Structure formats: C-alpha cells, structure tokens
Amino acid sequence: MPPLDDIIRRAQQGNRDAVGRLYDLFSERIYRYVAYRTANTGDAEDLTAEVFVRMVEGLPSYRRTGAPFEAWLYRIAAARVADYHRREKRRQQVELSEGLVDEATLPEQQLQEQQEVERLRRALRQLGDEHQTILILRFVERKSHEEVALILNKSVSAVKSGQHRALLQLVKAVGSEAKLRHYLRGTS
Amino acid sequence: MTTTPHDPDQLAQRLDAALPADSDAATPDDDPLVTMALTVATAPHPTLSPDAAARIRAKTLRAYDSAREARRVHIPLGWAAAVAAIMTGVLLGLTPAALASLPDEALYPMKGIIEQVEFAAARSPEAQAFTYLLHARRRADEAQGLARRGQSASEVARAAYDALAAAAGIARQEGMLSAAALSQLNAETMAITAVLDGIADTPQPDASATATTSVPTATHTPSPTVPSPSLTPAPTAESNLSPPPASAPIPTDDDASIDCSNPPPDWAPAEGWRERCESGAAPQDNGSAAPSGGGPPAGVGPPEGAGPPAGAGRP
Numbered sequence: 001m002p003p004l005d006d007i008i009r010r011a012q013q014g015n016r017d018a019v020g021r022l023y024d025l026f027s028e029r030i031y032r033y034v035a036y037r038t039a040n041t042g043d044a045e046d047l048t049a050e051v052f053v054r055m056v057e058g059l060p061s062y063r064r065t066g067a068p069f070e071a072w073l074y075r076i077a078a079a080r081v082a083d084y085h086r087r088e089k090r091r092q093q094v095e096l097s098e099g100l101v102d103e104a105t106l107p108e109q110q111l112q113e114q115q116e117v118e119r120l121r122r123a124l125r126q127l128g129d130e131h132q133t134i135l136i137l138r139f140v141e142r143k144s145h146e147e148v149a150l151i152l153n154k155s156v157s158a159v160k161s162g163q164h165r166a167l168l169q170l171v172k173a174v175g176s177e178a179k180l181r182h183y184l185r186g187t188s
Numbered sequence: 189m190t191t192t193p194h195d196p197d198q199l200a201q202r203l204d205a206a207l208p209a210d211s212d213a214a215t216p217d218d219d220p221l222v223t224m225a226l227t228v229a230t231a232p233h234p235t236l237s238p239d240a241a242a243r244i245r246a247k248t249l250r251a252y253d254s255a256r257e258a259r260r261v262h263i264p265l266g267w268a269a270a271v272a273a274i275m276t277g278v279l280l281g282l283t284p285a286a287l288a289s290l291p292d293e294a295l296y297p298m299k300g301i302i303e304q305v306e307f308a309a310a311r312s313p314e315a316q317a318f319t320y321l322l323h324a325r326r327r328a329d330e331a332q333g334l335a336r337r338g339q340s341a342s343e344v345a346r347a348a349y350d351a352l353a354a355a356a357g358i359a360r361q362e363g364m365l366s367a368a369a370l371s372q373l374n375a376e377t378m379a380i381t382a383v384l385d386g387i388a389d390t391p392q393p394d395a396s397a398t399a400t401t402s403v404p405t406a407t408h409t410p411s412p413t414v415p416s417p418s419l420t421p422a423p424t425a426e427s428n429l430s431p432p433p434a435s436a437p438i439p440t441d442d443d444a445s446i447d448c449s450n451p452p453p454d455w456a457p458a459e460g461w462r463e464r465c466e467s468g469a470a471p472q473d474n475g476s477a478a479p480s481g482g483g484p485p486a487g488v489g490p491p492e493g494a495g496p497p498a499g500a501g502r503p
Binding site for chain 2: 014027044116164
C-alpha cells in the first residue's frame with residue numbers, strides 16, 4: 001500500500017482512485033466520530049458525506065503541516081457537527097434518541113444493551129465539544145495522548161487535563177441518566 | 189478499595205495501562221473514571237452500513253469530479269483575467285510615455301491608437317473640435333522635439349495644421365459650438381500656431397541635408413528642389429474659427445478670394461486652389477496679399493462638412 005502522503009499527493013494531482021482510497025481509509029472513523037456526536041444514523045451519514053465533499057473541495061489547497069491528515073478531517077467533521085447542532089437548535093427538533101433501531105424487534109437482553117449504549121452516547125453528547133472529541137479519539141479510536149494532542153493542536157498536558165475533566169463529567173452525566181431512567185420507570 | 193486519581197497525569201498512566209493506544213486490549217480497573225473509559229471503549233460503536241458507505245463514496249467522487257471540472261473552467265478564465273489585467277496595467281503604464289513619444293520612437297504607433305480612441309470617444313462636434321486641437325498641440329510638440337534634435341519636423345507640422353484645419357472646419361459650421369468654445373478654440377489655435385511659427389524660425393543645423401529631402405523641412409531654409417515651406421497656417425485663428433456671418437459665407441471654390449498667383453505648398457491643404465488655378469479656370473487676381481510665408485490664402489479652410497476621419501492629423 002502506498003504511504004498516505006503519496007495517496008494525498010495523487011489525489012491533489014487529480015487521481016480519482018486516490019480520492020476513493022482516502023475515503024476508504026477514513027470514512028469509518030469519521031462516521032464513528034460524527035455518529036457519536038449526533039442523534040441519529042441518517043444525520044450522521046449526511047454529515048459524513050458533507051465532510052468528504054469538503055475534503056475533495058479543499059484538497060487542492062491542503063498543505064501538509066505537523067498534524068496528520070486525519071486531524072484536518074476531524075476538524076472538518078467537528079465544524080460540520082457544530083453547524084449541525086446550531087441548525088438543530090434553531091429547529092428545536094426533538095432528538096431521535098433511539099436512532100433507526102426498531103426496539104420492538106430486538107430480544108430483551110439485546111434491547112437492554114442497546115438502551116445502555118444509547119444512554120452512554122446521550123450522556124457523552126452532554127459534554128462540551130472538545131471533551132467529546134477527546135473521549136472519542138482516546139477511547140473509541142484508541143489514540144494516544146500525543147496523537148490527540150496533534151489532532152487538536154494542543155499540548156499533551158492539556159489533553160490529559162481535558163480527559164480527566166471529561167471523564168468526571170461523563171460519570172456524572174451517566175449517573176444522572178441512570179437516576180432519571182430509574183425515576184421514569186418507577187413512576188410509569 | 190476504590191481510588192480515584194485526581195491528578196490528570198496519574199489518570200493518564202492508569203488509562204494507558206488499562207486501555208493501551210492502538211490496541212483493542214482492555215484491562216479492568218477499579219477506578220470509576222478508568223471504568224467509565226473502559227465502558228466507552230468496549231461499547232459497540234456505530235458503523236457505517238455498506239449501502240451508506242457506497243452512497244457516500246459515490247457522492248464524494250461526484251463532488252471530486254465537479255470540483256475538478258470547475259477548476260478546469262476557472263483556470264483558463266483566471267489566466268485570461270490575469271493576462272488582461274497585466275495588459276491593461278502595461279498599457280496604462282505606457283500611455284504617458286507613448287503620448288510623449290516622437291515619430292521615430294517605438295511607442296509612437298501606440299500614440300496613434302490612443303488618439304484614434306480619443307477621437308472615437310468624442311461624440312459632440314465641440315468635443316471633436318477640441319480633440320483635433322489636442323492632436324494639433326501634440327503634433328506641434330512633436331515638431332518642437334524633432335526640431336530640437338535637428339530632424340525634419342515638416343511632416344508633423346503639416347499634421348498639426350491638418351488637425352487645426354479639421355477643428356476649424358467644425359467651428360465654421362454654424363451653431364455647432366458655443367461662443368465660449370469658439371473663443372477657447374481661437375486662443376488655442378493661436379497658441380499652437382505660435383509654437384509652429386517658432387519652430388519655423390529655428391534654423392536647422394544642416395540646411396543642405398534638408399534641401400535634398402522630398403518633404404519640405406520645417407524651416408525657412410531655401411531649398412533648390414522644393415519650395416520653401418512655411419509653417420504659418422493659411423487661416424488665421426480668428427478668421428478660420430469664428431462662424432462666418434450670414435453675409436459672409438465660408439469661401440468656396442468659386443470664391444474670388446482665391447489667389448492663383450500664390451500656390452499653397454505641397455504639404456498644405458489646397459482647399460480648391462489646384463482645382464481652380466491649375467485647371468485653367470483661374471479667377472481674376474483680386475490682388476489680395478498672400479499671408480506672410482506663402483501659405484494658402486486666409487479664410488480657406490477644409491472643405492465644408494468634410495472633416496478628416498478619425499485619426500486625421502497623424503503624420
């Protein structure tokens with residue numbers, strides 16, 4: 001497999017296959033990032049498409065810096081997600097918390113797991129943008145502190161501090177979610 | 189016992205141990221923060237369905253094709269715009285130099301183009317008259333420049349007179365120009381004529397060389413082959429530029445004021461002299477005195493209503 005720099009250079013020179021290769025390399029992780037940060041699958045897919053459209057539009061002017069190529073993509077994705085939330089706020093749309101999963105067709109155990117996962121994601125979305133990004137990059141994408149620092153253009157110690165605060169807030173948010181669920185179950 | 193590290197570095201170390209980077213390994217830890225991180229890491233992650241992946245891939249490549257096509261169109265347009273901007277800049281930058289150029293200089297042809305544009309832009313008779321005057325002024329300046337170099341100025345001097353005659357031709361058409369414009373034209377014409385007269389009085393450095401040229405030089409140096417030309421224009425400013433009164437129509441070929449004994453030089457507008465005097469139908473000599481210098485008779489201008497074309501007045 002040619003090194004990433006070579007693929008990027010060929011994509012910039014007008015090689016369509018190289019663009020397809022970039023998509024294949026990064027589409028899954030960008031989708032994961034976007035999906036964690038949005039409420040439903042359809043929106044996540046649309047936003048992922050937006051990210052890659054922006055990527056091809058920006059490729060000619062992309063210049064390699066100290067940060068990896070995916071840092072650029074994550075920045076595009078973060079901007080798209082922020083824009084999406086601004087639009088959603090204006091529309092005051094009720095969050096489709098369960099996504100496209102038809103819970104009625106799932107076995108009870110699977111349904112319970114699905115609900116737990118959704119609760120976790122919902123709690124995650126309550127965090128600030130940067131804290132969400134740190135946790136997704138660190139624990140979903142399993143990137144090192146140094147890699148996250150490069151992607152976010154921050155120092156490693158800032159990433160560690162952010163990670164610490166983000167986990168504390170997430171624990172609190174999940175606890176609040178659990179209490180709310182328990183309360184709703186008890187009163188229904 | 190549950191311990192919660194409050195130091196970000198300690199937490200980072202424990203997380204690195206429990207969840208090594210770039211690995212799927214996950215080692216349980218009793219710290220609630222590490223446990224929460226493990227929960228996030230081990231939870232099922234959203235995945236892009238094959239259909240959605242293919243759809244987004246196709247959309248990405250379509251966008252890539254469109255962007256590439258748009259760049260193909262924009263690059264030539266961008267180049268054309270850049271070239272046009274450079275050309276405009278160069279032309280604008282060269283304009284003053286071109287306008288100051290003399291006939292034997294490289295930029296002189298550009299001067300002709302600029303003057304054609306100036307004439308084309310002059311829509312009203314008044315504007316056209318003043319454009320002719322402007323060109324006459326430039327020819328006079330060129331004649332001065334050439335004379336200073338010791339070069340023949342007769343061509344440009346003749347062009348200056350042609351331009352003055354063209355301006356006068358417009359001025360003589362009744363009602364074309366306001367009184368103020370006429371007055372200004374007269375003043376300008378006299379000033380230009382004075383300049384040309386001044387050149388005529390300037391002795392040329394090499395009279396014998398000028399005597400051999402077929403075109404009269406802008407001097408009073410007698411020449412054995414060509415009549416000594418005068419740079420004094422035939423009409424005076426007053427007589428030529430003021431609209432003629434109803435009782436004094438503009439002289440025509442039939443006018444008895446044409447003096448056949450006083451031929452215009454080759455380079456000067458004949459204004460009907462040759463037609464009347466060389467065809468044998470010369471009117472009787474009315475004895476009017478020729479203007480000093482031997483130019484065409486006073487009051488003779490360009491043919492009525494026949495102004496020179498745009499660019500006239502060029503050497």
